[in-house]
Amino acid sequence: MNRMMNIQELLLDDVGEAQAAKPELGTILVVEDDPRMQKVLKRIFMEESFSIAVAGDGKTGLELFRSHRPVAVVLDLILPQISGRELCQTMKSLSPETPVIVLSAITEVVDKVLLLELGADDYVTKPFSPRELMARVQAAIRRRKRPTQSAVYRFGECEIDFEKMTARRSGVAVVLTSHEFKLLRFFTENPERVLSRELLLNEVWGYNSYPTTRTVDNQILKLRQKLESDPANPTHLQTIYGAGYKFVP
Incomplete structure (x- = not known):
């Protein structure tokens, strides 16, 4: 069975406001300029009882990051106004403990290395498996919640x-x-x-x-x-x- 994301299937059953996630799990900030992909990601995370904040450009993404204090960020690289790379670096300078998972069609190793140097916690390549993306986000959140340990x-x-x-x-x-x-x-x-x-x-x-x-x-x-x-x-x-x-x- 093909585990890659089928956007058409995920869009068939949209999640409405009445099915909003339980807020106690926290907010995931999605910064993605493609409205169809926004819809897909919103459904994936709401089904796991997260609240979602969605931004279609880098400037709005930064504003929502400051106001919502998300438990994790899912970030596209190609964005209007502020690039994903610059946004990742800025978010990490403001809140180093907040996980940033990059979601992009770019597959070159050099880009992955650069993003890790900028502070990204993980890198998921499109097309992706919703289950894998969810697992990576949850793993990043768990790592963030671990108690600090003496060096x-x-x-x-x-x-x-x-x-x-x-x-x-x-x-x-x-x-x-x-x-x-x-x-x-x-x-x-x-x-x-x-x-x-x-x-x-x-x-x-x-x-x-x-x-x-x-x-x-x-x-x-x-x-x-x-x-x-x-x-x-x-x-x-x-x-x-x-x-x-x-x-x-």
Whole structure:
């Protein structure tokens, strides 16, 4: 089955004002100049009980961003008055914690890299799957709501400084890759919680990477070799057979 968005189908059953979303989930700001796409996105998010604010140009988008304080922004790149790139940078300077998910037909890697440098939290290419877009937005909102964690985290014989990206075990420096730091941070933010491989792929690698679940196994094996005193019998990065992995401080 083709999971890509069928605009005609989504437009057939428009969402009226009487079906407005429950406001307690917060407002998602959609900045998109195509009225048909506005309608599609409005329905996608209202069906998940979000309130929606819609802007058709960059100037209005910035005004709504300031007045509505959205929980997330879905942003097109090609906009009248203020470009999507400039708008992304401005929004992030005003509110760094607000997730901005770029939605655009532009697929060049250089554009994706540039947007990440400007502060975008994710990048979804048109045409898209409504389910995938919703999952990415919800994941970005969850990351925003996580409690802040001290930059330095200690467990067992290890001391990890996530801000400086340094690691030590028994006082000896250990070299970790940026992705190993990212995976380890997610574990430390979710101690004692069983995390499936699929969840780790979505939260740590992101949908754009599309690695296999074997990627998770290989990365955790490397972390054990660097951080566990006995990698064959790990104390902290434990395997929960049939379910995934669990971090025990």
